[in-house]
Each structure stands twice: as C-alpha cells, then as structure tokens.
Amino acid sequence: MDRSNTMAPAAAAAVCTSPDGEGQENARSSILLDVRAYSAAHRDSSAACSRTSTGHAIEVTLFAAPPPALSHLSVHCPGLHLPPDDLSFAPKAIAAADDLLLLRVPVDPHGKYFHRHNDYFVYVAHPEHPKLHLLPNPSPACFGDDELAVLRRGDDAQYVVAALTIRPFTEHTFTLHLCSSMPGGEPGSWTSQLVTVEEPLRDTVCPVPDTAQRLMYHLTTKVIAIGGNKGTVGWVDLWRGILLCDVLEEAPKLRDMPLPLPAKGNWRRIHNGCPYYRRDIAVGKHKDSIRYVEMEVVQPRVVSKAIPRPEPGSYLEWLRRRECAPQLTHSFVHGSCKLTTWSMPIPVASWDDWSHECTAELGDIDLDNPGHYGLLQKLASSGDNQEAKAADLSLGCLRMVYPALSVDDDDVVFLLSKAVGRGKMGVMIAVDVRRKELQGVAELDGNKITSFKRCYIASGIPEHYNTGGTRESLKQAAEHMPKPRST
Numbered sequence: 001m002d003r004s005n006t007m008a009p010a011a012a013a014a015v016c017t018s019p020d021g022e023g024q025e026n027a028r029s030s031i032l033l034d035v036r037a038y039s040a041a042h043r044d045s046s047a048a049c050s051r052t053s054t055g056h057a058i059e060v061t062l063f064a065a066p067p068p069a070l071s072h073l074s075v076h077c078p079g080l081h082l083p084p085d086d087l088s089f090a091p092k093a094i095a096a097a098d099d100l101l102l103l104r105v106p107v108d109p110h111g112k113y114f115h116r117h118n119d120y121f122v123y124v125a126h127p128e129h130p131k132l133h134l135l136p137n138p139s140p141a142c143f144g145d146d147e148l149a150v151l152r153r154g155d156d157a158q159y160v161v162a163a164l165t166i167r168p169f170t171e172h173t174f175t176l177h178l179c180s181s182m183p184g185g186e187p188g189s190w191t192s193q194l195v196t197v198e199e200p201l202r203d204t205v206c207p208v209p210d211t212a213q214r215l216m217y218h219l220t221t222k223v224i225a226i227g228g229n230k231g232t233v234g235w236v237d238l239w240r241g242i243l244l245c246d247v248l249e250e251a252p253k254l255r256d257m258p259l260p261l262p263a264k265g266n267w268r269r270i271h272n273g274c275p276y277y278r279r280d281i282a283v284g285k286h287k288d289s290i291r292y293v294e295m296e297v298v299q300p301r302v303v304s305k306a307i308p309r310p311e312p313g314s315y316l317e318w319l320r321r322r323e324c325a326p327q328l329t330h331s332f333v334h335g336s337c338k339l340t341t342w343s344m345p346i347p348v349a350s351w352d353d354w355s356h357e358c359t360a361e362l363g364d365i366d367l368d369n370p371g372h373y374g375l376l377q378k379l380a381s382s383g384d385n386q387e388a389k390a391a392d393l394s395l396g397c398l399r400m401v402y403p404a405l406s407v408d409d410d411d412v413v414f415l416l417s418k419a420v421g422r423g424k425m426g427v428m429i430a431v432d433v434r435r436k437e438l439q440g441v442a443e444l445d446g447n448k449i450t451s452f453k454r455c456y457i458a459s460g461i462p463e464h465y466n467t468g469g470t471r472e473s474l475k476q477a478a479e480h481m482p483k484p485r486s487t
Helices: 264-269 315-323 369-378 386-390 469-480
Strands: 013-017 031-033 048-051 057-063 071-077 090-099 102-107 118-123 131-134 148-152 159-166 173-181 187-196 223-225 232-239 241-246 254-258 281-282 287-296 300-308 328-333 334-347 355-361 399-405 411-417 426-431 437-444 458-462
Touching: 031 090, 048 118, 048 131, 057 102, 057 118, 057 131, 071 102, 090 223, 090 254, 090 458, 102 148, 118 159, 148 223, 148 232, 159 232, 159 241, 223 281, 232 281, 264 287, 281 300, 287 399, 334 399, 369 437, 399 458, 411 458
Parallel strands: 031 071, 090 148
Antiparallel strands: 013 437, 031 458, 048 057, 057 071, 090 102, 102 118, 118 131, 148 159, 159 173, 173 187, 223 232, 232 241, 241 254, 281 287, 287 334, 300 328, 334 355, 399 411, 411 426, 426 437
C-alpha cells in the first residue's frame, strides 16, 4: 500500500465557521471522524506505529479538527501494494469510544471482498503517547463493521473489543466475541460464547407494521459503548431497539430495550430503507445517559404543472394539441426537517424511562451569521436546478440527512447537506436542537465526495488533545491526495 499520495477520504474539511464566523479550535472534546482513512507520509505527534499481520510497518496519524469539520486518519503502510485509487481498499474507522478507535485495514487484494483478509487495529489517541495495537485475526469468525465495539475496561488502561453476531435460524440467540487487552495494553486472544435475549420486549412495545420490508428481530446498525465496571455495550438496531450486554460478566445476557415509538412523519417508513438516514444514537462522554435523535424529513423538490389552455374550438385543433407535449411551469417547494431528541438515564432500567428532550424545525432557524449564510448560499447555488437556485435561502432549501449526535453531552446534532439537483458540493452543519440555533457550517471537499452517504462517526478525544492548526495540517495532507475513482 505504497500510497504516499493516495488513499483519499470521502470528504475533507475545507471551511468551518462558528457562530462568530471563526472556527472553534479546542472548543470541544469530540470530533467528527471521516470513516475512510487515506495514506500519506505526512505525520505529526499523534502518529503511532505497529506492524501488520504480514510483517509490514504501519503508521497511523490522526488529523483532528473541531466539528462540524471532519477529522481524518492517515494510514501509511508502504509495504502493502493495493490499488491506490480504489476506495474499497481504504482503511476504515469502524468503532470509537473515548480515546479509542478501531480500524480495519485490508492487507491483500481479497480484503476488498472478505473481512478475514483485513487486519484490525486499536488506535489510542493519547496526546503525548499514542499507541497502535494489532488484534489477532478473529477467523473463522467474521464480523460486519456495524457489529464491533471498542471500550475501556473500567478506569484502567486496558480495553476490550466486542462483537455480537446472530446465530443462523434463530431470533433471540447470538454469539458474543471478545478480545481483551493484557495489562500492558497488548491484545489477548479472541473468545466466544452464546448469549440469549432474556425478555424480548420490542414486538410488544412497538409491533412491526405489515408494510415493513424487513422483518428480522434484530439487525445491528450501530454499537454504543457505555462501559463501566461491567463493560456494558449496546448493539443497536436503529429501526427497533438496543440489545444491552455486560460483556465483562462471567455469564453475560442480552437485555432488550426498544427505542422510542417512531415519529408520525416516519410511520410509513418504519423498517423500510436505511435507518441511519433519519436516526442516530450515542452515549455522552460522562456516560450518564443514552441520547437518541429522529428526523422527520420532507426533501425539497421541484413541482411541474401543465399550463392550462382554452378549450379547443374544433376537432382538428383538439387533435393537434394531443400530438404536442403540453407546456410546463416549474416551481420550487421547500422541504421540511424536524429533529426530535430523547434521553435514557444510565444505568438503563425501563423503556418508560425514555424522556423527550427537545424538538426543532430546521426551516425556522435563522441564518443570521454571515459566514453560515455565505457557505449555505454557495451550497444552494451549486446544484443544477434553476428553480432551487432562485428560491429564498433557508435550511428548507437543502437536502439534509444522516444525523450524528455530538458526544459532548449537549444538544448538538450534525447533518450532511447537499443542494437540490446534481452538484458535488456538500457541507456538514451543526444544529443546537434545544436552542434552535445553527452553530456551525463546514464545507466538504467536493473532489473527495464519491456519493451522498454517511461518511463519518462521532468520537471522543482526550480533553487536552491538540486540534490547533489542524486545518493547515489537513490542507498539507490533502495536497498528497488524488481524486478517488467514483464508486
């Protein structure tokens, strides 16, 4: 993977504005991390080194930026010779908790198709002594990226990586896979055991409608690491609920915790399509609550109507009109996006403990910051639809999806936004749902966006981790990155 000018991320931070028009350097203890890493020789004090299972030296560097700008990982491994312009071979960040990141790195050409041909690494984002640990290959077990979690073991320096896979032809029986680190931080071996759901609740609390395309009891789409002395992890089906497990217990079991009932605007969409298009769940840095957000979205659109014509005066005129296409008028219809947040206290006890926190209609949020307005106006003008370009600017003019909750124990939700119609430009926006304020806008690098998909995860970083000067570092690193091949 000799790609010193190679693996491009899905998006790179280009401009970030805060409420006062400037970036919020060092203002938060979390980041929004681009899940696709790239490779470059550019490095700083966050670089950590290890070796792959094939014996090649590998180095990981974290380029941290204040949200809503995206942070990035550099994974430099010159000994691996993989296609430099194929993002399917890009190293990927698949889980995060506190100062830990779990990475998956393809180590041969089969790694594009089979995860057993990948290495897993735990990166420790320490501000002075970052570390990189190679995990044993879990084969013959094979995990999806959404099935893995990484978390600290209590308050010490050790960690555990956990995966939950469903048993074939069963609904309530799963296999729990664990890999715990040794006292020195080096990973141990993988273990596995069967675990069952003690008391299935979700079918009673929120029955599946007959319009659902997906009827599975549970399909993990995200994992949340709660931690604590018992090592609590939640495997989340964002359509249905959470399977909670104390993974450090000698005889762990699964507890079913359904999500809040769906918002009315999503009743017809429940169990159909991608759940994280409209939903997200997270655990804050203080580990005292689980927070959940749901979006009710009506995307902006252009409506076409035929221009009415007077009644034809003769048969021949009527016939001629039938042979000609009607003239059309086109009008732009603003969309709407309502965010609703909920919280559940930790330790989790009862479904009745879900508490509604706040709701915001994004179309009602004022765009009174010149920096925000300028970037969003640029975004709205980047599409190819003339009616959308001419519309009065508001957040209702823009397509917004893939919410990501901040892990800073506040009410901020990050959203990916693009213009109506075809256009390469995209931005990340930060919305304070409780205050109903737009807190920040960050332009993404259009040359690196290959599709309108979720390309980021929220992660904590150490309180004193340096994010100062990261834009310049990101800019220097980006100079080494070619345009990726579209996929």
